[in-house]
Amino acid sequence: MAGFDDLASERSKAQFDVEEMKVIWAGSRHTLEVSDRISRLVANDPVFRKDTRTMLSRKDLFKNTLRKAAHAWKRIIELRLSEEEAAELRFYVDEPAFMDLHWGMFIPTIKGQGTEEQQQKWLPLAYKMKIIGCYAQTELGHGSNVQGLETTATFDPQTDEFIIHSPTLTSSKWWPGGLGKVSTHAVVYGRLIIDSKDYGVNGFIVQLRSLDDHLPLPGITIGDIGMKFGSGAYNTMDNGVLRFDHVRIPRDQMLMRVSQVTREGKLVQSNVPWQLVYGTMVYVRQKIVSDASCALSRAVCIATRYSAVRRQFGLQSNGIETQVIDYKTQQSRLFPLLASAYAFRFVGEWLKWLYMDVNQRLQASDFSTLPEAHACTAGLKSLTTSATADGIEECRKLCGGHGYLCSSGLPELFAVYIPACTYEGDNIVLLLQVARFLIKTVSQLGSGKEPVGTTVYMGRVEQLMQCHCAVQKGFLELSADLVQAAVAHCQLIVVSKFIEKLQQDIPGKGVKGQLEALCNIYALFILHKHLGDFLSTGCITPKQASLANAQLRSLYSQVRPNAIALVDAFNYTDHYLSSVLGRYDGNVYPKLYEEAWKDPLNDSVVPDGYQEYIQPILKQQLRNARL
Ligand SMILES: CCCCCCCCC/C=C/C(=O)SCCNC(=O)CCNC(=O)[C@H](O)C(C)(C)COP(=O)(O)OP(=O)(O)OC[C@H]1O[C@@H](n2cnc3c(N)ncnc32)[C@H](O)[C@@H]1OP(=O)(O)O
Numbered sequence: 099m100a101g102f103d104d105l106a107s108e109r110s111k112a113q114f115d116v117e118e119m120k121v122i123w124a125g126s127r128h129t130l131e132v133s134d135r136i137s138r139l140v141a142n143d144p145v146f147r148k149d150t151r152t153m154l155s156r157k158d159l160f161k162n163t164l165r166k167a168a169h170a171w172k173r174i175i176e177l178r179l180s181e182e183e184a185a186e187l188r189f190y191v192d193e194p195a196f197m198d199l200h201w202g203m204f205i206p207t208i209k210g211q212g213t214e215e216q217q218q219k220w221l222p223l224a225y226k227m228k229i230i231g232c233y234a235q236t237e238l239g240h241g242s243n244v245q246g247l248e249t250t251a252t253f254d255p256q257t258d259e260f261i262i263h264s265p266t267l268t269s270s271k272w273w274p275g276g277l278g279k280v281s282t283h284a285v286v287y288g289r290l291i292i293d294s295k296d297y298g299v300n301g302f303i304v305q306l307r308s309l310d311d312h313l314p315l316p317g318i319t320i321g322d323i324g325m326k327f328g329s330g331a332y333n334t335m336d337n338g339v340l341r342f343d344h345v346r347i348p349r350d351q352m353l354m355r356v357s358q359v360t361r362e363g364k365l366v367q368s369n370v371p372w373q374l375v376y377g378t379m380v381y382v383r384q385k386i387v388s389d390a391s392c393a394l395s396r397a398v399c400i401a402t403r404y405s406a407v408r409r410q411f412g413l414q415s416n417g418i419e420t421q422v423i424d425y426k427t428q429q430s431r432l433f434p435l436l437a438s439a440y441a442f443r444f445v446g447e448w449l450k451w452l453y454m455d456v457n458q459r460l461q462a463s464d465f466s467t468l469p470e471a472h473a474c475t476a477g478l479k480s481l482t483t484s485a486t487a488d489g490i491e492e493c494r495k496l497c498g499g500h501g502y503l504c505s506s507g508l509p510e511l512f513a514v515y516i517p518a519c520t521y522e523g524d525n526i527v528l529l530l531q532v533a534r535f536l537i538k539t540v541s542q543l544g545s546g547k548e549p550v551g552t553t554v555y556m557g558r559v560e561q562l563m564q565c566h567c568a569v570q571k572g573f574l575e576l577s578a579d580l581v582q583a584a585v586a587h588c589q590l591i592v593v594s595k596f597i598e599k600l601q602q603d604i605p606g607k608g609v610k611g612q613l614e615a616l617c618n619i620y621a622l623f624i625l626h627k628h629l630g631d632f633l634s635t636g637c638i639t640p641k642q643a644s645l646a647n648a649q650l651r652s653l654y655s656q657v658r659p660n661a662i663a664l665v666d667a668f669n670y671t672d673h674y675l676s677s678v679l680g681r682y683d684g685n686v687y688p689k690l691y692e693e694a695w696k697d698p699l700n701d702s703v704v705p706d707g708y709q710e711y712i713q714p715i716l717k718q719q720l721r722n723a724r725l
């Protein structure tokens with residue numbers, strides 16, 4: 099078979115140990131073993147099939163998601179899966195659902211912002227799924243501006259309770275995932291009011307629905323906010339709307355690690371920075387960076403395998419056309435994305451370490467690295483999600499017409515992925531936070547602090563920082579240049595962490611060589627993309643720039659024979675890729691043809707509606723023709 103032979107021949111060209119590269123990509127032999135075993139468990143379970151998703155109505159789609167979530171939970175219990183294995187299973191089920199927010203936000207919030215006592219009360223309930231929680235921060239009128247939230251939590255000393263209320267339409271909670279139809283509880287962010295004084299935004303655990311009949315509790319109005327981008331995609335998630343009409347909760351349901359309210363209604367600030375109220379967002383942003391490398395690698399795997407199977411023009415002496423992966427234009431679009439996937443993987447590993455390090459320091463009341471953790475998670479979340487969203491779309495285009503078919507897996511991947519540029523912090527708003535951090539950092543240079551990083555990339559950041567920003571009325575008015583400086587700073591981090599990765603012990607024949615090539619491709623691609631910045635720094639000359647470009651092109655030739663092996667190293671099952679174009683066996687054309695007939699439109703040869711609408715036209719034309 100053409101496609102199969104092509105991929106088999108490509109795999110025989112590999113100049114490195116693919117099995118060892120799989121370990122590098124997974125992070126360790128242990129994580130490779132777990133992800134390999136769990137991904138195959140999911141792939142072989144018919145309940146987790148994904149190919150019908152785009153053909154279901156919203157209600158059937160959602161009910162099917164609930165069925166999958168219940169089955170996943172049942173398998174986790176039956177197989178006694180560890181937390182790590184359970185997380186892998188939810189990842190490979192590959193369907194946005196309330197479980198993501200229960201495990202990925204509700205539980206981390208209680209762990210990060212609850213007192214020991216509150217953790218002991220609520221975590222066992224959450225871990226055993228006796229309650230299902232969501233993270234209700236964003237409102238109809240405010241998402242980016244957390245300090246602008248309007249929901250109120252007013253302390254009532256008479257009853258030792260907080261009264262949770264939605265005073266305006268714009269204070270309606272709006273967007274929280276899992277809120278619309280499933281969650282029984284939420285961490286609700288609202289303004290703490292004591293004795294008519296506003297003490298700003300805090301988190302409160304609020305029960306939303308009865309645990310007996312799932313009906314909303316008194317004073318609670320709750321529902322789904324409606325269809326989102328794409329047909330299947332994120333519509334498996336019940337992003338919800340929630341309003342409170344003076345709902346009372348016990349005082350001990352305010353998350354009190356950061357600040358406490360005493361029985362007398364006195365606010366006591368603990369010794370941790372108030373920004374810990376934002377801690378869950380930092381946690382999720384670092385996770386999103388790893389998720390970006392997964393989503394981008396998935397799209398690149400599909401586009402790379404298809405580029406090796408697809409032949410177009412360039413008839414060769416053996417009578418067959420040229421593989422499109424051999425065209426320099428295809429390589430110059432595809433290989434930087436392949437390099438970016440690896441680059442984001444490694445910076446995601448580092449960010450996970452940074453996040454754990456910050457948390458360990460917090461335990462010892464060392465808050466010194468919190469600002470850097472915030473800036474890095476915010477900036478890298480912004481950089482990697484924007485690049486990944488653009489990269490998935492580029493992979494769709496790299497697959498030509500067939501990339502636009504749902505059976506390619508790319509439209510669905512794009513539709514599910516792109517809100518990552520918005521949720522957990524709009525990407526521009528987050529870059530502004532990085533810019534603010536850079537301004538503070540630059541102002542401290544010379545006081546013993548020296549910038550670190552690769553010279554050329556460092557020079558670019560410094561140059562971009564020589565722009566104008568003005569502080570007006572306590573609100574930082576940042577020029578767009580500073581946002582570019584923030585992007586440059588994050589790209590510097592990505593390149594630096596890739597270089598650091600290469601300094602580690604990297605076993606396996608040829609593995610380090612391939613990673614060095616990918617690191618150089620990423621660094622030179624970014625240099626080429628932002629050449630104006632780099633030339634304006636004076637760190638490189640036009641001659642050096644053209645040498646760098648030539649080097650980039652020669653690196654593409656170096657990667658070309660290894661491209662299929664480099665995407666095989668992601669170790670994705672065909673189920674996870676859910677793409678006819680990205681099949682491991684390359685058997686594309688027969689499968690594309692087979693998939694077409696599965697579409698419900700092909701259930702009948704003559705389509706519904708022909709008799710009512712088309713036949714009369716044709717008949718009329720026929721009559722006209724006879725007249
Ligand atoms: C896993 C499963 C996946 C599951 C998959 C994921 C599914 C999707 C789920 C989506 C969930 C969501 O979207 S949840 C909702 C997400 N929402 C957001 O991300 C909102 C974004 N907005 C914000 O974070 C804030 O409003 C922000 C923009 C930072 C501005 O905050 P403020 O106005 O309070 O503060 P500022 O005046 O800007 O800054 C005051 C100081 O605090 C610092 N600061 C600000 N934020 C900080 C932070 N997070 N940590 C530390 N420090 C911080 C600043 O650097 C300043 O420090 P100094 O300079 O030293 O004073």
Ligand SMILES: Cc1cc2nc3c(=O)[nH]c(=O)nc-3n(C[C@H](O)[C@H](O)[C@H](O)COP(=O)(O)OP(=O)(O)OC[C@H]3O[C@@H](n4cnc5c(N)ncnc54)[C@H](O)[C@@H]3O)c2cc1C
Nearest residue numbers: 233235236240241242273274275517520521522523524526
């Ligand atoms: C799929 C999805 C899932 C979500 N899940 C959750 C959830 O589970 N829980 C939850 O609480 N929230 C959730 N959200 C909400 C999400 O966190 C917010 O939408 C996000 O933080 C962006 O805020 P916003 O909508 O207010 O955007 P806005 O801030 O209104 O953005 C609009 C435009 O204004 C610009 N802008 C805003 N402020 C500035 C500024 N100071 N300077 C320059 N430009 C600015 C932005 O860059 C953007 O271009 C979800 C959203 C989506 C799409």
